[in-house]
Amino acid sequence: xxxxxxKEVGEAGRPPKEAKETIxxxxxxxxxxxxxDLIEVKQFYExxxxxxxxxxxxxxxxxIGAKMxxxxxxxxxxxxxxxxxxxxxxxxxxxxxxHIDVMGSVxxxxxxxxxxxxxxxxxxxxxxxxxxxxxxxxxxxxxxTGAEHCxxxxxxxxx
Numbered sequence: 503x504x505x506x507x508x509k510e511v512g513e514a515g516r517p518p519k520e521a522k523e524t525i526x527x528x529x530x531x532x533x534x535x536x537x538x539d540l541i542e543v544k545q546f547y548e549x550x551x552x553x554x555x556x557x558x559x560x561x562x563x564x565x566i567g568a569k570m571x572x573x574x575x576x577x578x579x580x581x582x583x584x585x586x587x588x589x590x591x592x593x594x595x596x597x598x599x600x601h602i603d604v605m606g607s608v609x610x611x612x613x614x615x616x617x618x619x620x621x622x623x624x625x626x627x628x629x630x631x632x633x634x635x636x637x638x639x640x641x642x643x644x645x646x647t648g649a650e651h652c653x654x655x656x657x658x659x660x661x
Contacts (some may be wrong), residue, residue, distance in 0.1 A: 563623020
């Protein structure tokens, strides 16, 4: 088998022990996707699901935001926002009053409207976890539509 390009398999077609160990390590790893690939995947779902895709992306962001909050383990909001930058979701972020300005959102692409639905979900979840109350977050400006930066307005519910 060796030397003719075929790979060894374990008994009964199972992968050998080394492969199992590699697979175990991969399960704990990170997946990286390019901005172009992310935009292409989003456009694919938008073609199939139309407006429902936005809700799917938003809920995906909420899940990512919840995981990010758990990883932060009590860090302050500045640390959590740094995670967003470190993980490649954005280049810079500025919080002022009732809005958050984002520069360099990974979700920016050519579009007909605001496109940063995953990021909106992430921000919503992080803010809700930090405040312990409902948060409403809407993207009101987006680079995808020609704006200088992406702007999210934030409204806080009762604690």
